Amino acid sequence: MQTTILDLFQWKASNHKFAALTAYDFSFARLFYNEGIQVLLVGDSLGMTLQGYESTLFVRIKDIAYHTSAVRRGAPKALLLADLPFMSYSTPLKAFKNAEIVMRAGANLVKLEGGEWLCHTIKMLTERSVPVCGHLGLTPQSINILGKYKVQGRNKDSAEKLISDAIALESAGAKLIVLECVPFNLAKIITTTLTIPVIGIGCGNVTDGQILVMHDLLGITGNLIPRFAKNFLKNSNDIRSAIRCYIDEVQSGKYPSLEHTFQ
Numbered sequence: 663m664q665t666t667i668l669d670l671f672q673w674k675a676s677n678h679k680f681a682a683l684t685a686y687d688f689s690f691a692r693l694f695y696n697e698g699i700q701v702l703l704v705g706d707s708l709g710m711t712l713q714g715y716e717s718t719l720f721v722r723i724k725d726i727a728y729h730t731s732a733v734r735r736g737a738p739k740a741l742l743l744a745d746l747p748f749m750s751y752s753t754p755l756k757a758f759k760n761a762e763i764v765m766r767a768g769a770n771l772v773k774l775e776g777g778e779w780l781c782h783t784i785k786m787l788t789e790r791s792v793p794v795c796g797h798l799g800l801t802p803q804s805i806n807i808l809g810k811y812k813v814q815g816r817n818k819d820s821a822e823k824l825i826s827d828a829i830a831l832e833s834a835g836a837k838l839i840v841l842e843c844v845p846f847n848l849a850k851i852i853t854t855t856l857t858i859p860v861i862g863i864g865c866g867n868v869t870d871g872q873i874l875v876m877h878d879l880l881g882i883t884g885n886l887i888p889r890f891a892k893n894f895l896k897n898s899n900d901i902r903s904a905i906r907c908y909i910d911e912v913q914s915g916k917y918p919s920l921e922h923t924f925q
C-alpha cells in the first residue's frame with residue numbers, strides 16, 4: 663500500500679516511531695523499501711555522499727530530479743521527500759518552478775531549509791498542492807553563515823527561536839519537519855508542541871521518526887562521521903539485516919542512545 667503523509671500523522675498519534683533513510687538510486691531505494699523503510703529522502707547530502715563536494719551548496723535541481731526519478735522507480739510505494747537545493751527556493755517563484763520539477767520526477771513532498779522567512783513560500787506551495795517538509799536546527803545549506811556543522815539551539819534565545827520557527831512553519835502549512843542536531847530536551851519540546859510529525863537526526867529518541875544518511879548507516883561516510891551516526895552494518899551480516907536492525911532500534915527507542923544524543 664502507498665505510504666502517505668496521513669500514515670505519518672497516524673504514527674505520531676499512536677506513538678509508533680518510524681525509521682526513514684536517504685536514498686539516491688533505484689537499487690538501494692528498492693532494497694530499503696523491501697526491508698521496511700517506508701519514508702525515503704533524496705537529500706542534497708548527495709552533493710557530499712555521491713558527488714564528493716565539501717558541502718551541499720553545489721547541488722542543482724537537475725541532480726535532485728535525476729535521483730528522485732530513480733528512487734521513485736525503486737520504491738513506487740514509499741513516501742518520497744526531495745530536497746530543494748541551495749538557492750532553488752530563494753524566492754517563491756523559484757520555489758514553484760523547482761518544486762514542479764521534483765514533484766514531476768516523483769516526489770511527494772519538497773523539503774526546504776529555514777525558519778519563519780519561508781512561511782510565505784510554504785503557504786503558497788501548499789495552496790498549489792505541493793506539500794512541504796520544513797528543515798530546522800542544523801541547516802547545512804547555511805554552512806557559510808553557521809561557520810561549522812554544530813548543534814543548534816544550545817542557548818535560551820536560539821532555543822526559543824527554533825520553537826517559534828517550528829510553530830510558524832506548521833501554521834504556514836508545513837506537513838512535516840526534519841529537525842537536525844538540537845539538544846534532546848529542545849527536540850522533545852518541539853516534537854510535543856507540534857501536531858505535525860517531526861523526523862529527527864541528531865536529536866535523540868524523542869522525535870516521532872528518525873532519519874539517517876544511508877552512507878552513515880552503512881559506515882562508509884569517510885572522515886567526518888557525525889556523533890549521532892551509527893554504523894548498523896558493523897554487527898550485521900549484510901545490508902538487508904543492517905536496515906532491519908536500524909528499523910527495530912528506532913521502533914524500540916534503542917537508537918539513538920545517549921551516546922548518539924546531544925544534551
Ligand code: KIV
Nearest residue numbers: 684705706707840873
Ligand atoms: O540532505 C539530507 O540528506 C538531509 C538529511 C540529513 C536529513 O537533509
